[in-house]
Amino acid sequence: xxxxxxxxxxxxxxxxxxxxxxxxxxxxxxxxxxxxxxxxxxxxxxxxxxxxxxxxxxxxxxxxxxxxxxxxxxxxxxxxxxxxxxxxxxxxxxxxxxxxxxxxxxxxxxxxxxxxxxxxxxxxxxxxxxxxxxxxxxxxxxxxxxxxxxxxxxxxxxxxxxxxxxxxxxxxxxxxxxxxxxxxxxxxxxxxxxxxxxxxxxxxxxxxxxxxxxxxxxxxxxxxxxxxxxxxxxxxxxxxxxxxxxxxxxxxxxxxxxxxxxxxxxxxxxxxxxxxxxxxxxxxxxxxxxx
Amino acid sequence: xxxxxxxxxxxxxxxxxxxxxxxxxxxxxxxxxxxxxxxxxxxxxxxxxxxxxxxxxxxxxxxxxxxxxxxxxxxxxxxxxxxxxxxxxxxxxxxxxxxxxxxxxxxxxxxxxxxxxxxxxxxxxxxxxxxxxxxxxxxxxxxxxxxxxxxxxxxxxxxxxxxxxxxxxxxxxxxxxxxxxxxxxxxxxxxxxxxxxxxxxxxxxxxxxxxxxxxxxxxxxxxxxxxxxxxxxxxxxxxxxxxxxxxxxxxxxxxxxxxxxxxxxxxxxxxxxxxxxxxxxxxxxxxxxxxxxxxxxxxx
Numbered sequence: 001x002x003x004x005x006x007x008x009x010x011x012x013x014x015x016x017x018x019x020x021x022x023x024x025x026x027x028x029x030x031x032x033x034x035x036x037x038x039x040x041x042x043x044x045x046x047x048x049x050x051x052x053x054x055x056x057x058x059x060x061x062x063x064x065x066x067x068x069x070x071x072x073x074x075x076x077x078x079x080x081x082x083x084x085x086x087x088x089x090x091x092x093x094x095x096x097x098x099x100x101x102x103x104x105x106x107x108x109x110x111x112x113x114x115x116x117x118x119x120x121x122x123x124x125x126x127x128x129x130x131x132x133x134x135x136x137x138x139x140x141x142x143x144x145x146x147x148x149x150x151x152x153x154x155x156x157x158x159x160x161x162x163x164x165x166x167x168x169x170x171x172x173x174x175x176x177x178x179x180x181x182x183x184x185x186x187x188x189x190x191x192x193x194x195x196x197x198x199x200x201x202x203x204x205x206x207x208x209x210x211x212x213x214x215x216x217x218x219x220x221x222x223x224x225x226x227x228x229x230x231x232x233x234x235x236x237x238x239x240x241x242x243x244x245x246x247x248x249x250x251x252x253x254x255x256x257x258x259x260x261x262x263x264x265x266x267x268x269x270x271x272x273x274x275x276x277x278x279x280x281x282x283x284x285x286x287x288x289x290x291x
Numbered sequence: 292x293x294x295x296x297x298x299x300x301x302x303x304x305x306x307x308x309x310x311x312x313x314x315x316x317x318x319x320x321x322x323x324x325x326x327x328x329x330x331x332x333x334x335x336x337x338x339x340x341x342x343x344x345x346x347x348x349x350x351x352x353x354x355x356x357x358x359x360x361x362x363x364x365x366x367x368x369x370x371x372x373x374x375x376x377x378x379x380x381x382x383x384x385x386x387x388x389x390x391x392x393x394x395x396x397x398x399x400x401x402x403x404x405x406x407x408x409x410x411x412x413x414x415x416x417x418x419x420x421x422x423x424x425x426x427x428x429x430x431x432x433x434x435x436x437x438x439x440x441x442x443x444x445x446x447x448x449x450x451x452x453x454x455x456x457x458x459x460x461x462x463x464x465x466x467x468x469x470x471x472x473x474x475x476x477x478x479x480x481x482x483x484x485x486x487x488x489x490x491x492x493x494x495x496x497x498x499x500x501x502x503x504x505x506x507x508x509x510x511x512x513x514x515x516x517x518x519x520x521x522x523x524x525x526x527x528x529x530x531x532x533x534x535x536x537x538x539x540x541x542x543x544x545x546x547x548x549x550x551x552x553x554x555x556x557x558x559x560x561x562x563x564x565x566x567x568x569x570x571x572x573x574x575x576x577x578x579x580x581x582x583x584x585x586x587x588x589x590x591x
Contacts (some may be wrong), residue, residue, distance in 0.1 A: 019472035026370055029362025030379065033448075036441045037386050040397045047400075095293025112294040114566075115301045121494075121562035122304065122555060123501020125528045129535070129551040133307040153300060160297065214390025217503040217528070221535045241392045248396045248508065256400070263393045270388045278381060 041267070048264025051257040060229060061243075067254050071262055073229040074243040077144070080231065081223055081239055082213045084148025089155035090205060096156070097163025097201075102189055104168070113164070120157040127153050128218035136222055142236040147223025151212045158211065162204030166197040203280045210273035214266050216241035240266060308552040315545035323549065329514040331534070336546040338553075340514040344524040345554070348432060348506065349499035351520075352439035357492050360444045361481075364451035364491075369477055380449075387445035395508035398438045403429040403509055406437065410521050425521040430511035433520040438509055439499045447495035450569065454487030455480060457573055486575075490568030497561040501554060503528040527554045 055070045062069030096112055103109045131150035136142055170193050178188035194201075224236040225246060240262050247259035309316075315323065319336060326337025367379050407429030417423050425431075458480045466476035481488065511523020512533060527550045538544040 015472045015475070019474035022474040022477070023370060025358075026362040026366035029359040030366050032359050033363055033386065033441075033444050034382060037382065037389075039401065040389060040393065043397055043401055044393060092293045092296050096297045099294040108294070112297055114563075115298045117566055118559060118562065119297065119301050119304075121497050121501075121558055122301075123503065123528055123558055125501065125503040125531050126304070126308070126551045126555045126558075129311075129531060129548055130304045130307050132535070133311050133548075134303070156297060156300070211388065214388075214392065216390070216392045217532055220532055224536070241390065244392050244396060245504065245508075248392075248399055259396055263396050266390050267393055270390065271385075274381075274385060274388055 044260065044263050044267050047257075047260035048267075051261035052264055056258070056261050061227060061258075064252055064255075069258070071238075071240060071243055071258065073226065074238040074240045074262070075265070076229070076231065077223070077226070077237040078213055078240040080233065080237065081144055081147040081151060081219070082209055084145065084233070085151035085155050085212055086205070086209060088148065088152030089159055089208070093156045093159025093205075093208075094163050094201065096160040098167065098189060098194065100160065100164040101167035102185070102193070104164075112160075116157040116160045119153070120161070123217075124154060124215055125217040128220060128222060131218060131222045139234075141234070142222065142224035144223050144233040144235065144237040147219045147237065147239065148233075150218035150222045151215060154215065154218065155208050155212050158208040159205055162208070163197075163201050166200040166204065167193060169200070170196045199280060199283075203277045206273050207277045210270050213269055214241060216245055220245075304555065305552075308548055308555055312545050312549035312552050314542055315549045318542065319546075323546070324553075327516055329530075331538070331543050334540075334542060336542070338527070338546070338550055340516050341525055341527040341530050341550055342553075343516045344432075344510065345500055345526040345528070347524070348435045348439055348510065348526060349496055351432070351436035352443055352499045353492060353496055355436060355440035356443045356447065356495065359440075360448035360492075360495065361451055361488070363444070363448040364455055365477055365481070367448075368452050368455045369480070370473075380452075383445045383448055386441070387449075391442070391502065391504040394438055394442060394505040398434060398505055398509040402438060403434050406431075406434045421518045422520055424519045425517075427521060428511065428523060430509055431519075431521050431523045432510065432517075435506045435510040435524075435526070436520070438505050439502055442502060442505065443495040443499050446498050447491045450491035450494055451484075451488050454484045454491060454569065454572055457487070458483050484572065487569050487572030490565040490572065493561055493565035493568065497558050497565065500561065501528055501558050503532050507532050527551075 055068055057070060057075060058072055059068070059070035060072055061074075096116065100109045100113050100116075127150055131146055131153065135146035135149045139146075174192055174196060175188055178192040179185070183191070219239055219242050223239060223242070225242050226236045226238045230237055244259045244262040244266070247255040247262070250256070315336065319326075323336065323338050324342065325339060326335075327339045328335045328337045329340060330336075363379075363383060367376055367383075371379060407427055410423075410427030410429065410433070413423055413427070462483050463476045463480055466479045471479070506526055507529040510526060510529060512525050512529060513523040514525045514530070515522065517524060531547050531551055531554075535544075535547055538547055
């Protein structure tokens with residue numbers, strides 16, 4: 001790799017051209033990657049805007065052939081299932097995160113970190129199969145609970161890792177100060193370290209929520225789908241993502257329109273959450289820089 | 292403790308998948324992975340087409356995405372003006388944040404027609420090659436690989452960026468001091484970071500292997516082993532997504548779960564290996580700043 005630096009006298013001109021070509025290639029790859037992003041957003045927005053209206057949020061799906069209707073049941077379903085996931089994942093995720101950061105360096109912490117990374121890498125469809133075995137088969141019924149369980153499992157490692165990272169940002173002097181004042185380790189963590197990182201942790205949770213709200217694969221055979229409005233968590237429930245999938249692979253134009261509208265809502269959720277999170281972390285960083 | 296619970300979940304996933312697929316493992320044994328016939332009605336289950344489709348599409352996606360991801364990483368970490376850095380990082384991360392189902396929807400209605408036009412425009416002599424044989428359907432391996440490439444780029448590029456950041460500045464400075472051009476200096480840095488970059492690419496590979504919705508919607512879902520980029524094929528994740536709720540008898544379900552089990556094991560191996568490489572890179576990068584002379588300096 002060092003050849004051009006010292007070996008055969010290659011023309012300076014050639015090396016300069018090569019270098020410029022490389023710089024151009026790097027710039028071009030950024031453009032190449034941003035083109036699909038632009039295209040996706042462009043189509044989702046232009047196609048979605050035509051179909052999104054008040055009825056989309058308030059009405060139930062209409063039978064095939066009747067125009068109009070909405071996804072009210074799916075929107076409520078997504079909120080319920082994601083909410084269930086959050087209830088399950090927040091305590092476990094934050095708990096594991098605290099353990100990993102406060103006892104970092106111990107063998108157990110590394111093991112948990114490895115488990116979190118592993119779980120993070122497990123394909124979502126496999127988590128769906130797992131949730132099917134644990135939360136659907138024993139009860140012989142698809143249910144919102146099972147969907148929430150599947151999404152919760154996906155959410156835990158995300159929250160755990162963000163919590164860990166943010167707690168490690170808290171200056172060690174704060175921990176030491178608390179301990180020096182006679183606080184127990186648990187006390188120092190609960191009343192000093194965690195509150196200092198709390199805004200960041202909340203941001204992490206919001207981001208994790210946005211990510212799992214967009215998941216489809218684990219819901220296909222856990223919360224399944226439901227044409228009717230339900231808030232009964234023991235029943236199959238419709239979600240935005242599964243509904244978009246059903247509509248997208250259907251042969252009906254009106255359903256395709258609705259699918260685009262659903263996609264627009266999903267992208268909007270993700271976009272708003274990421275922007276909020278970015279804004280919040282910026283402020284947090286500035287706070288730390290000052291402190 | 293909560294941490295222990297996390298550990299327990301990972302073990303439970305493995306256990307549960309093995310338990311549910313027992314029927315299929317016992318019935319078919321290793322032949323399951325060598326048989327090409329997938330006929331649920333006749334009770335014939337062979338997973339070869341799915342393994343093939345998953346590996347083929349993921350490798351193709353890597354071939355497309357790796358140079359682009361590396362280019363982005365280099366551009367953001369080495370070349371671009373500081374003011375542009377944050378927005379670019381945000382945009383590439385947005386690429387990862389868009390839900391898979393939205394990519395799939397876009398794939399069906401925008402990408403597939405475009406690919407179909409491209410396939411139809413392929414000149415006849417090229418069509419004789421096995422790589423481009425078959426009718427121009429649009430849905431198929433090429434569409435799947437393209438959409439996977441887009442989805443994988445943010446993962447491998449953000450990890451490569453981190454890895455490049457951990458290359459000691461002395462590396463580049465030494466190269467520049469020797470009169471290297473920008474390309475040569477960056478190549479020295481890339482060479483230094485090679486272990487971590489391989490790790491980053493493998494992390495993307497792990498993502499591609501398990502990606503479900505977008506691929507299911509554009510690959511055509513046809514269990515046939517074929518080298519052709521135009522042919523509709525099938526992946527492991529897609530067959531589970533499509534057929535799981537339809538699996539009426541126990542053996543069918545067990546066969547699907549076994550596919551899931553193998554997918555789990557493969558992604559586990561790929562991810563662990565990539566983490567190991569990245570971790571190794573991070574560990575070796577630091578001490579070498581002072582301990583040993585940089586390779587570029589040695590050469591001089």
